[in-house]
Amino acid sequence: MQTKSLSLFIVLILLLSIAAAGCIGGEGGGTTSSQSPEGSQASSSSTGSGATTSSSSEHTTTESSGITETTAPSETNTEHASWTNPWDAHNPVKVNERDYYITSLRYTLSISYNNGPKQSFEIRKERGYAQIHVYADNNGQKEDLGTFQVFAYHGKIAPLDNTSLYTLEYWIFVKEQTEEADLYFLAPVLDFSAMYSGKVVAVDIVNGPYRYFWSNPAALGMYDKMPYQEGDLSDALSDIDPTMYSVWMGVIGSSLWTGLEEHDLLTPGQYDWSGMGVSYHYKITPNGEVTFDDKSFRVADVEWSYSFMGVSASGKGKIAPALPIPVEFEGTFGGPAVEIPGWARFKLEDLKLSESIGSLSYEGLTPTETQTQSESQSPTQTTTTTSQVQTLSDNWQLAWDASKPITINGKDYIVKEVTFDADYHVSGGSHVRMLIRKGYHETKLNGEDVYALYAILKIGGETYNYTVYVEPSYLSEYTSGILWVPTVYDMINGPDFVKLEITGPSCHYVMDEQGNIEGDSGCGYISDDFQQYNMILSYPTGFYGGIYGDVLTYVTLTSNGQGYTVEPGDDVSIAGMDFKTYKIIWNGVVQGGLAQANGGTIVAPELPFPVEVTASVSMPGMGGWYIHMKLTDIELEVQ
Numbered sequence: 001m002q003t004k005s006l007s008l009f010i011v012l013i014l015l016l017s018i019a020a021a022g023c024i025g026g027e028g029g030g031t032t033s034s035q036s037p038e039g040s041q042a043s044s045s046s047t048g049s050g051a052t053t054s055s056s057s058e059h060t061t062t063e064s065s066g067i068t069e070t071t072a073p074s075e076t077n078t079e080h081a082s083w084t085n086p087w088d089a090h091n092p093v094k095v096n097e098r099d100y101y102i103t104s105l106r107y108t109l110s111i112s113y114n115n116g117p118k119q120s121f122e123i124r125k126e127r128g129y130a131q132i133h134v135y136a137d138n139n140g141q142k143e144d145l146g147t148f149q150v151f152a153y154h155g156k157i158a159p160l161d162n163t164s165l166y167t168l169e170y171w172i173f174v175k176e177q178t179e180e181a182d183l184y185f186l187a188p189v190l191d192f193s194a195m196y197s198g199k200v201v202a203v204d205i206v207n208g209p210y211r212y213f214w215s216n217p218a219a220l221g222m223y224d225k226m227p228y229q230e231g232d233l234s235d236a237l238s239d240i241d242p243t244m245y246s247v248w249m250g251v252i253g254s255s256l257w258t259g260l261e262e263h264d265l266l267t268p269g270q271y272d273w274s275g276m277g278v279s280y281h282y283k284i285t286p287n288g289e290v291t292f293d294d295k296s297f298r299v300a301d302v303e304w305s306y307s308f309m310g311v312s313a314s315g316k317g318k319i320a321p322a323l324p325i326p327v328e329f330e331g332t333f334g335g336p337a338v339e340i341p342g343w344a345r346f347k348l349e350d351l352k353l354s355e356s357i358g359s360l361s362y363e364g365l366t367p368t369e370t371q372t373q374s375e376s377q378s379p380t381q382t383t384t385t386t387s388q389v390q391t392l393s394d395n396w397q398l399a400w401d402a403s404k405p406i407t408i409n410g411k412d413y414i415v416k417e418v419t420f421d422a423d424y425h426v427s428g429g430s431h432v433r434m435l436i437r438k439g440y441h442e443t444k445l446n447g448e449d450v451y452a453l454y455a456i457l458k459i460g461g462e463t464y465n466y467t468v469y470v471e472p473s474y475l476s477e478y479t480s481g482i483l484w485v486p487t488v489y490d491m492i493n494g495p496d497f498v499k500l501e502i503t504g505p506s507c508h509y510v511m512d513e514q515g516n517i518e519g520d521s522g523c524g525y526i527s528d529d530f531q532q533y534n535m536i537l538s539y540p541t542g543f544y545g546g547i548y549g550d551v552l553t554y555v556t557l558t559s560n561g562q563g564y565t566v567e568p569g570d571d572v573s574i575a576g577m578d579f580k581t582y583k584i585i586w587n588g589v590v591q592g593g594l595a596q597a598n599g600g601t602i603v604a605p606e607l608p609f610p611v612e613v614t615a616s617v618s619m620p621g622m623g624g625w626y627i628h629m630k631l632t633d634i635e636l637e638v639q
Contacts, residue, residue, distance in 0.1 A: 083265060086257045088324045089185040090178075093353060095295050095322070100353035102186070103127060105325070108160070109188050110345040111247040118343075120160040121244065123188040126352075127153050128360040132173055132202060135215040136225035137427060137624075145217055145225065150201045151177040152360050157188065157244075166208030166239050171362060175199035175219050175587070186325045187252060189245055198587035200596050203620055205236040206365040212236035213364075218598040218616030218624070219587065225616075226427045226624045233621035247342035250333040256280050256304055256315075265300040265321045280306045290320055290327050292351035297322050304331070323351075392557055398608035403480040405639045408577065408606045415479075416440065417635035418609060420486035424533040427623030432529065434459035436486045439635065440479070443469075450498055451475050455488045462505045464524050466492055469499040484609055486629050488524065489534035536617060536625055557582045557605065569602050572611055575634045579604035581611055595619040607634070 085091060092099035104126035112118045130152040136143045150173040159165040170190055174181050176199065190205075203214045212233045217225035259273035259280045270283045283303040289296045297320035305314040315331015330345040395406050402415035417439030425431045435458040443452045448471075455466040466488050470478065474496045482490040492500055502509040507523035525531065560566055569581035584601045599615030611631050618624035 083257075083260050083263075083319055083321045085324050086261065086326075087186055087252060090182040091324075093322060093324070095297075095353070098355065100295070100355055101357050102324075102351060103354045103357055104350075104352040105186065105348065106350040107188075107346060107348045109244075109248075111244055112343040113243045113247050114342075116243070119162055119243065121188065122158045122160055123155070124158075125153070125155040125185060126360060127151070127177075127182075127185060128358050130173065130360045130362045132362055134201060134217055134220060134222075135228040136217050136222070137228040138226070140428075142228055143225075145222065148201070148220060150175060151181070152362060153181070153185065154360055154362075155190065157190075168205070168207045168240065169365060170206070171202070171204040171365065172200065173202040175201055177357070188248060198596050198598065204362075204365045205233075207236050207239045210235040210238070211365060212620075214620040216596055216598075216618050216624075218618060218626075219596060221585075221598070221600075223599055223614045223616040224425065224626050224628070226425065226626065227618040229620070243342075247333070247344050250342045251344050251346075254333045256306065256333075259304075260302065260319070265302070265319060266298060278306050278308045280304055287318070290318070292323075292348075293353045295353060299327055317346075325351075393605040395608050396557075396603040396605045396610075400481045400484045400609060401479075402484060402608050403476040406606070406608055408636075412639035413636040414639055415484070415608070415634065416637050417633075418484055418486075418631065419633040420629045421632050422486050422627070422629040424529070424628070425626040426529040426532050427625070429529040432459065432533075436488075438483060438486070438491075440475070440483065445469050445498060453478050453483055453491065455491055457488060459526065459530070464505075464526070465501075465503045466524060467501045468492060468494060468497045469501075470494075470497050485537055487534045487537045489531070490538055492524075532625060533627060536615075536627060557603070572604065574604075574607075574611075574631065575636050579606055579611075595622075607631075609634075 089102055092101050094100075104124070106122070106124045108120060108122050110118050110120040128151075129149055131147050131149055132152075134145045134148055136145055153172045153174075154170070156167060156169045158167040168190075172190070178199070181199070199219050201216055201219045203212070205212045210231065212229070212231040212235070214227060214229045214233075216227045218227070255275040255278060258275050259282060263271070263282075263284070265284055266286045268285050270281070273280050273282065281304065285301040285303075287299055287301045290299045291297070299318050299320045301316070302319050303314070303316045305312070307313070313332035315329060315333070317329030317331070318327040319329075320327055325348060326346060328345075328347040330343075332343050393407070395408075398406070405412040405414055407413075417437065419435070419437045421433075421435055423431065423433040437456045438454065440451050440453045443450060450469045450471060453468045453470060457464045457466070468478070468491055477495050478491065482494055492502070498513050500509075500511045502524040504523050507520040509517075509519040509521060509523040511517050557566055565585040567583050567585075569583040572579050572581055581602050581604050584603065586597075586599060586601065588597045596618050597615065599613065601610050602612040604611050609631055610629075612629070614628045616624060616626050
């Protein structure tokens with residue numbers, strides 16, 4: 001079991017490394033060029049069922065074994081064509097002034113790493129809209145929540161010369177197509193970049209006899225529904241060869257592609273370019289056209305060479321400037337981010353283009369099941385408009401910080417107490433509701449002036465009292481955040497307290513500043529599920545940031561953007577005052593991992609705390625967590 005877990009860990013680390021790399025290529029560098037015309041041998045040939053290439057220099061006809069190759073003199077080329085968007089699958093390809101999207105592709109890839117044996121794979125990928133059933137885990141039972149239209153990525157990675165490996169097939173479904181989700185559609189890796197959108201609705205993977213399925217209702221706004229899963233994710237990924245990901249990371253991470261951007265690939269010549277500490281030399285030879293899906297693209301033969309840390313390497317390829325993916329290439333790929341260079345040979349066999357992205361048919365994977373693209377349909381677009389408000393208080397951006405007076409309607413107030421009605425649900429556990437009241441007051445302890453910070457928790461028919469005594473000079477360390485968050489863990493583990501006391505229905509615990517302890521150290525623990533709730537809301541390292549902190553950083557209440565949708569909410573009455581609210585819907589991932597975070601936050605601009613938060617956190621191969629908290633009362637003292 002340890003070996004299987006380690007394999008899964010290595011694969012996920014490689015996947016995350018690729019996705020975390022973000023952009024393709026390196027930073028710009030200096031360029032020197034020598035535009036010397038280069039002659040080229042003319043030919044015309046078929047590269048398979050999907051692609052046809054032709055090139056020209058002098059008129060020549062050759063017949064051999066029933067194959068006729070014809071070339072003709074090329075016209076003088078005055079067009080400037082540069083490869084401006086390598087590996088970009090999100091933006092359309094322009095053909096004869098019309099936009100087309102790459103909807104599917106097929107290619108072969110051969111790789112070798114650290115002078116090891118060569119392995120070859122056939123990769124097929126397609127994308128489009130799909131209708132799928134979404135499921136939830138209802139106390140261990142599979143609950144069908146209905147059928148929904150989502151955006152799908154479907155792929156197959158089949159070994160060509162290694163019978164010990166299975167063909168891996170997968171579907172990844174997201175709430176909507178985004179540039180982030182499209183990031184590695186052209187690459188021979190699973191479309192795990194889609195996981196970074198935080199909008200993954202379902203995942204289905206088959207690898208030989210193993211199948212893993214995961215359904216995440218929270219991505220569609222059903223935050224209180226637990227994710228449903230079948231199978232073992234580590235089994236489904238155990239047969240993936242990490243070498244493929246290591247080599248491909250070297251390929252797409254190489255800055256040599258950046259050196260081709262913006263350069264005219266239809267004019268023959270040679271030039272030098274430097275980027276990411278590596279100097280490249282390029283030779284460009286325009287060489288006819290290539291045809292995919294009955295559409296022709298002009299191509300150039302590209303040769304390159306470079307040296308890095310005493311190691312020299314070279315490669316060659318065929319590139320159509322109008323396409324975001326090379327037609328073919330072969331070479332050694334390395335650089336500052338790759339310690340051991342890898343060798344790769346790539347050939348694009350087929351490519352389908354469409355003016356709109358259509359639909360895919362999905363019925364659930366089995367080891368032999370396949371899906372094909374069906375008739376095109378236009379995606380459903382949803383537009384949200386937000387009322388423009390001229391002047392709004394910025395108190396909501398204080399992010400739980402009530403250490404200083406806040407101004408509401410021209411008056412200054414000190415926050416003394418808050419009350420939250422909260423509930424949570426952990427996979428495999430029960431749905432728990434609680435009421436938590438937190439605040440502070442002045443008192444004396446051992447004859448000294450101190451502040452008593454308290455949390456009164458009512459949960460499961462029981463009441464727990466948590467009290468932390470601090471000196472006046474340390475009060476702001478609590479009132480600037482951890483005192484007000486509706487949890488107890490951070491408060492009772494806070495800095496520089498004089499005394500901690502916890503009282504429960506049948507327990508009592510005391511610890512002083514010297515570390516002397518009396519009573520039951522487990523008093524107030526309540527349950528493992530309650531502690532997970534505390535960790536999710538932990539300030540500031542937990543999911544607290546996604547629930548509220550990130551909202552502060554990226555959101556304005558008068559417009560949408562940065563992956564957030566903002567709309568006016570219902571008016572609320574708190575502390576005898578009426579407040580207008582704004583509802584912010586968000587999707588993301590937790591701390592750069594694959595844990596999906598979905599939810600909504602309601603804020604009142606005048607208040608330093610969220611009025612209401614509904615959130616779900618879930619991860620393939622693991623469980624899910626649902627939390628909901630609502631501010632029901634706040635005690636304000638006029639300054």
